């Protein structure tokens with residue numbers, strides 16, 4: 001919703017977890033969307049992720065820099081077509097650095113070298129989980145495009161309460177690091193049909209930027 005009575009404000013959801021609404025302007029959102037469409041193409045393109053327990057993730061995913069699979073990182077799409085993962089573009093690493101600087105008032109110590117792009121259609125969700133396969137403690141940077149969603153941000157001890165639900169809209173930035181780096185989080189609901197019409201996206205894209213601490 002635009003033109004609302006009170007502008008949405010920067011909010012610290014938990015220590016080290018910061019929501020910056022409307023961080024990307026429409027032009028930047030369009031550029032990112034165009035890039036996501038290219039990354040989603042084969043080889044090593046968008047795929048369905050299966051978990052070892054027999055589950056299927058409803059959000060489809062493509063990775064850059066290193067390929068995430070449940071539960072580790074590889075240089076090739078080991079659970080997809082086996083092709084080498086696409087490189088992390090320097091401009092995207094720079095966007096991660098700028099995001100952390102804006103969220104925390106100081107730049108990160110390390111360079112962003114991994115991106116996970118998740119595509120959610122109207123029925124997709126993501127269960128509560130921690131981003132714990134990275135060796136670096138650098139904050140996770142999350143960018144949202146398209147449909148809004150309910151993002152659930154919890155605690156580091158369990159998937160349950162206490163947690164807070166935040167609406168993430170197209171262009172929003174969410175950064176979680178420090179004491180919140182290993183907090184459980186998930187996406188219980190995508191709000192279908194809420195994407196800005198001029199973006200031309202049905203569904204939701206989320207891009208998380210991470211520092212692996214894994215490359216030599």
Ligand SMILES: O=C(O)CCC(=O)C(=O)O
Nearest residue numbers: 116118131151187206208
């Ligand atoms: O889609 C989101 O907002 C969260 C994605 C996420 O948690 C992940 O990729 O690990």
Ligand SMILES: [Fe+2]
Nearest residue numbers: 129130131185
């Ligand atoms: Fe995550």
